[in-house]
Amino acid sequence: MSAGRASAAANPRRSAWRRSEARAGFLLVAPGLAVLVVFFFLPILAALALSFTDFDIYAVGDPSTARVVGLSNYARLLRDPVFWISLKNTFFFVLVGGPLTVGVALGTALLLNAKGVRLPGLFRTVYFAPVVTTVVAVATVWRFLYHPRFGLLNHVLGFVGIPAVDWLGDPRWAMPAIVLMAVWKNYGASMIVFVAGLKAIPESLYEAAVLDGAGAWRRFRAITVPLLAPTFLFVGLTTTIGYFQLFAEPYVMSGGDGGPVNSTLSVALFMYKQGFRWWNMGKAAAIAFVLFAVILAATLVQARLQRGRET
Amino acid sequence: MSRKALRSLLLHAVLVLGALATALPLVWMVSASFMPRGEASSFPPPLLPSRPTLAHYRELFTRLDMGRNAVNSTVLAVAVTFLSLAVNAASGWAYAKLRFPGRGRLFAGLLGTMVIPGQVAMLPLFLLLRSLGLVNSYWGIILPGLASIFGIFLVRQYALTVPDELLDAARIDGASELRIWWSVALPLCRPILVTLAVFTFLGSWNDFMWPLIVLTDGAKYTLPVALAGLAGEHVLDTELMMAGSVVTTLPALLLFLLLQRSYIDGIMLGSVKE
Structure with missing residues (x-):
């Protein structure tokens, strides 16, 4: 970071810029983050949860029929x-x-x-x-x-x-x-x-x-x-x-x-x-x-x- | 012959052989698509059609209605390309040039998740789309494609090279940050945006697994899904299948030939480490 920036931190106009810069930053990354969270990160966590259940064709129709089965999917896979x-x-x-x-x-x-x-x-x-x-x-x-x-x-x-x-x-x-x-x-x-x-x-x-x-x-x-x-x-x-x-x-x-x-x-x-x-x-x-x-x-x-x- | 000339001859012989071996499957695909029915399955295998015919292309676009699949593929690829370009350009710019709390950690987190295969998310994503009524709809393909970590990374790498003085000048002129993004950043980042657009378009055009899962109605199939279905029914109809392969792959090849400079530049940029 240049010396100009450090000394300008005292400048009120500079700090107003900083605030609007941060606001704009959040605004610009928000759409991408929202898409990734909803369509990638949460599904990955959900997949982990899913792997501990016996979610099958009946559960596709009615998710309440799925039961937690612990690690048994993994155990069955290994066999x-x-x-x-x-x-x-x-x-x-x-x-x-x-x-x-x-x-x-x-x-x-x-x-x-x-x-x-x-x-x-x-x-x-x-x-x-x-x-x-x-x-x-x-x-x-x-x-x-x-x-x-x-x-x-x-x-x-x-x-x-x-x-x-x-x-x-x-x-x-x-x-x-x-x-x-x-x-x-x-x-x-x-x-x-x-x-x-x-x-x-x-x-x-x-x-x-x-x-x-x-x-x-x-x-x-x-x-x-x-x-x-x-x-x-x-x-x-x-x-x-x-x-x-x-x-x-x-x-x-x-x-x-x-x-x-x-x-x-x-x-x-x-x-x-x-x-x-x-x-x-x-x-x-x-x-x-x-x-x-x-x-x-x-x-x-x-x-x-x-x-x-x-x- | 001098040693140098011999070396050059040998080098070019290897290069030409490699080019022939690489091109042969594609050349044969085009050639066989014009062969009369059954000719590709004769012995010895012919390289060129004896009497070139357009019959298979006619059948594809009339009886098999592949034109519809081509339209589907085009609409999807164009929509995903433009929408995701806006999202990734915004994110990439902000991660490179706008200081906000947590930026470094957020970006490092994104990079860290690049090794997670997309296939892991597919099962819950399908259930999510199902509960939203988006299975067998184009939105089921567009929405998950709206942002890409790789795209954000690519834009950020390029945006880092934009000098800060340029932005400060615009700030002194009283331009808002969003305004700067729109009228300074986007024009400056144009080369990488073109690259990313070509990447995204080709990725969407060639994508198979997710459209295969989401689209259930033949009229909504993209070209690769339709072609894979066709391969099941017309497995013995070699010439027809080759015509279908040409229709599926030619637009991607042409786009690449047209814009290969920016596509290749993008691969190089994406591979450059910080």
């Missing part, structure tokens, strides 16, 4: 093999799809950032295009690309002698297929962030390293990696949080049920089926809160790991 399958599928998507997406994004950004690339803007636009497409539409497209007999993917793989795979019909391949599509759809977003991070690294650092005789790999390890660390954390966190909420891709590719034999059932899709198809809202709220806890834990772990690496 529900389908819940564990959905958790396992979601973790597979996050732990395999996340690093793949970030890796492809970083690789592409490094290539785009290399010296002497022609038409970088054009390449960037093409790589980014899938990001703005509608998940439902591109999942529909990929469903046909994955067709065991008429799909382009098997056709292309056939050229190199790989036998046809029933991508979405085989429980072993359905989730990897969704991962592949997600990498294609999302890597452009992280790539853009990496490009921005790379551009922010001063060229002079690399020039000095060249003078010191550092090779390309050495420069990458000693300059690019540490200076890109904050970007890495941001990309890692947003990708992880987003991927844990996997829903539309398996919904479209499995026709809404998470099949074959639950192999693409994500936690969010399980919550949707429990809550909005069978109206087991108490159980669904418990599922939502477990998902929340998992995301929170993953965020903290990632931030901690990153900090540990920096010090």
Whole structure:
């Protein structure tokens, strides 16, 4: 705060400004806060309360029929093999799809950032295009690309002698297929962030390293990696949080049920089926809160790991 | 060939291959949408239509009435974009530039809740809307979308760069704070507001889960919900489904191509740490 401001506090006109500034401040944040409280914060608290009840289809008609059941929704979840399958599928998507997406994004950004690339803007636009497409539409497209007999993917793989795979019909391949599509759809977003991070690294650092005789790999390890660390954390966190909420891709590719034999059932899709198809809202709220806890834990772990690496 | 030229050739070969692999699914979607019925499901899979036809688009807009879904999607996305822009621009400006008690703590609290997945709020939100009679109404989608923590954050980051002297000058001229917000802040923040508008529009246009839950009547469906429903009934009609996918995704793609600079700037700004 400048010295001018401090001395002006005595000025009566200044303090009148201050009051009107505070009034305007409250006035301007009020609509946003009201919306967030009513449509986000209170529902989250309500979801926690809901997860301790047996709110079901009868309670949807008459909420007074819901009873408090304590932690039994959570206890039942832990004994529900389908819940564990959905958790396992979601973790597979996050732990395999996340690093793949970030890796492809970083690789592409490094290539785009290399010296002497022609038409970088054009390449960037093409790589980014899938990001703005509608998940439902591109999942529909990929469903046909994955067709065991008429799909382009098997056709292309056939050229190199790989036998046809029933991508979405085989429980072993359905989730990897969704991962592949997600990498294609999302890597452009992280790539853009990496490009921005790379551009922010001063060229002079690399020039000095060249003078010191550092090779390309050495420069990458000693300059690019540490200076890109904050970007890495941001990309890692947003990708992880987003991927844990996997829903539309398996919904479209499995026709809404998470099949074959639950192999693409994500936690969010399980919550949707429990809550909005069978109206087991108490159980669904418990599922939502477990998902929340998992995301929170993953965020903290990632931030901690990153900090540990920096010090 | 010199080593440098070889390196450049290799680099561009990889870049072009990546571009082809990235573009192929979208190109094939457009191509297959013009194929005569059944052609996409022949072997080997054709890349281009033998006799291009508009029949599937005609069917979409006549028998399947997808034009109506396109109107729904547009109305919703436009409404959410403009209304939320006003709310987020007001909040973002105030958190950046107006001093009021509790501002820091309030904003930090908002940022902290950014990790909460929206899916957690959905069950009670649905019950709330139901008790208000807003299930299967556009308000059920617009109201929860009126404010976004990310949008507030984005505006605030940009507003922080506005010099205080500018505001003090306006204050000395006797302008009220609201007046300053309207006629100084909003014009100055225009670039980020355009960015946020593109973000919000695309987010609303592409959104699936919440509209799927709130809208129960086919005539009110947005394009993604209608397309997902179509996929259930016409699963074997590849060319028709591709035409539907084109109709759903093309407006978003065109908007991006038109305004890609501000969209990409926004992603970069959103990722810059304080």
